[in-house]
Amino acid sequence: MNESVYRQACAYLDEHREALAEDLMRLVRIPSVSVPGDRNAPFGENCLRVLQETLSMGQERGFVAEIYDNQVGKLALKPGEVDVGFWGHLDVVPEGGNWEHSPFDPVVEQGYVIGRGASDNKGAVVGLLYVLSCLQALGLPLKKNYALYLGTDEERGMADVEHFVKYFNPPKMSIVTDCGFPVCYAEKGIIDARLVSVAPFTSNVVELSGGLASNVVPDSASMTILKTEKALSGLAALPAEVEAQVEERVIRLTAKGVCGHTAFPQNAVNAIRVLTDAVLKAELLPEQDLNILHFLNKVNDDVYGTTLHILSEDEISGRLTCVGSTLCLRDRHADLGINIRYPVKERDERLTDSIATACAQHGFVMDLERVSAPNHFPLNHPAVQKLTELYNQETGQDSKPYAMAGGTYARKLPNAFAYGPGFPGGELPKELFSPGHGGAHGPDEALDLDRLLRALKIYIKAILLLDEMEL
Numbered sequence: 104m105n106e107s108v109y110r111q112a113c114a115y116l117d118e119h120r121e122a123l124a125e126d127l128m129r130l131v132r133i134p135s136v137s138v139p140g141d142r143n144a145p146f147g148e149n150c151l152r153v154l155q156e157t158l159s160m161g162q163e164r165g166f167v168a169e170i171y172d173n174q175v176g177k178l179a180l181k182p183g184e185v186d187v188g189f190w191g192h193l194d195v196v197p198e199g200g201n202w203e204h205s206p207f208d209p210v211v212e213q214g215y216v217i218g219r220g221a222s223d224n225k226g227a228v229v230g231l232l233y234v235l236s237c238l239q240a241l242g243l244p245l246k247k248n249y250a251l252y253l254g255t256d257e258e259r260g261m262a263d264v265e266h267f268v269k270y271f272n273p274p275k276m277s278i279v280t281d282c283g284f285p286v287c288y289a290e291k292g293i294i295d296a297r298l299v300s301v302a303p304f305t306s307n308v309v310e311l312s313g314g315l316a317s318n319v320v321p322d323s324a325s326m327t328i329l330k331t332e333k334a335l336s337g338l339a340a341l342p343a344e345v346e347a348q349v350e351e352r353v354i355r356l357t358a359k360g361v362c363g364h365t366a367f368p369q370n371a372v373n374a375i376r377v378l379t380d381a382v383l384k385a386e387l388l389p390e391q392d393l394n395i396l397h398f399l400n401k402v403n404d405d406v407y408g409t410t411l412h413i414l415s416e417d418e419i420s421g422r423l424t425c426v427g428s429t430l431c432l433r434d435r436h437a438d439l440g441i442n443i444r445y446p447v448k449e450r451d452e453r454l455t456d457s458i459a460t461a462c463a464q465h466g467f468v469m470d471l472e473r474v475s476a477p478n479h480f481p482l483n484h485p486a487v488q489k490l491t492e493l494y495n496q497e498t499g500q501d502s503k504p505y506a507m508a509g510g511t512y513a514r515k516l517p518n519a520f521a522y523g524p525g526f527p528g529g530e531l532p533k534e535l536f537s538p539g540h541g542g543a544h545g546p547d548e549a550l551d552l553d554r555l556l557r558a559l560k561i562y563i564k565a566i567l568l569l570d571e572m573e574l
């Protein structure tokens with residue numbers, strides 16, 4: 104690699120640090136939460152606006168801009184086919200509560216850009232825009248064509264990239280810049296299904312609810328039952344985690360757990376499980392209701408799907424996980440939503456067949472909601488090897504390509520893997536951020552400009568490497 108070219112590139116990026124922060128804040132000011140939209144703005148007006156704004160930033164710099172059905176955008180160095188596409192997203196999660204700063208009126212403090220979307224994922228998008236500008240400014244004779252692709256529905260359902268892949272040509276290779284270094288070469292598959300009891304509950308079960316979203320292990324679940332002699336006499340057997348409120352006609356039960364992500368459920372405590380287990384052990388309900396709860400409880404016996412006969416593991420992505428994460432009454436039937444993260448070598452049909460069979464044996468039916476196939480990029484691909492080596496050289500680490508249970512655009516794109524821009528570790532300054540603040544989906548989301556610039560310098564070297572490589 105030409106060292107002097109690299110040094111010029113670093114100087115360019117350092118000189119443009121302020122401009123980069125300004126451009127990032129321009130985008131953060133648009134509250135681009137993806138919402139159901141219409142034909143013209145499929146993910147809402149704000150997602151379209153942020154996409155157009157970013158495309159015009161690129162056009163001002165002379166990049167080849169293209170917009171695909173107002174869902175995905177592209178900024179390429181040259182016209183024609185793209186060899187390597189860098190993918191980021193411009194939509195953000197809703198602002199949520201507890202902000203000490205203003206989510207959509209960003210500021211820079213101590214080198215942090217603070218605002219919703221600053222780090223996930225607008226910082227990487229603007230950063231890549233500067234990487235392309237830098238390559239252009241240096242006038243390097245690149246052999247391949249590079250582009251920045253912009254999505255607008257990553258956080259809600261990735262319908263943007265699904266649509267793009269269906270109707271348009273993706274680049275030969277895609278690098279998703281919405282993750283951590285070094286290379287994430289495998290993402291587990293995801294299945295969402297609902298398990299619904301064939302028999303209804305008796306009128307003893309008045310209300311049942313637990314869980315907010317399929318990908319969250321719930322920290323709270325509740326059930327309201329009729330105040331019967333049997334129920335009252337069982338209350339003494341309830342554990343401390345389940346609170347009972349005795350009212351005139353009913354008893355309200357509330358179970359507490361410890362919240363977590365269903366992709367990493369091992370250290371969470373599922374409140375739905377706490378609730379069903381307690382009601383069964385205390386025998387608060389008639390036999391017919393306990394029979395229904397028995398299966399729901401068994402599904403959450405462990406987080407590996409033992410009861411559903413879907414134990415699975417491979418050397419790439421580890422063990423399958425399965426969490427019954429939402430619970431409600433559907434008419435008078437029990438309805439448990441399960442979220443499964445399965446290994447890349449597993450087949451989804453085998454799993455859904457097993458689940459359907461286990462359900463049938465226990466008086467339940469399975470209602471399949473979503474299968475998102477796993478992603479697996481060959482580990483021995485030279486790009487994976489070289490980009491990992493590059494990261495290790497730059498940071499003095501010895502990290503290996505990794506697999507994960509979360510999901511990025513890489514799972515929707517052919518020939519794709521995630522690479523950066525996050526670095527492991529790194530504490531936020533305590534005088535600037537309260538505990539639990541500053542993270543990607545949390546309050547006071549922050550982007551560390553120093554770290555982003557380090558990542559961009561790695562991307563520059565990555566492009567110089569890829570340019571010499573057979574893809």
Ligand SMILES: [Zn+2]
Nearest residue numbers: 223224257281
């Ligand atoms: Zn993201």
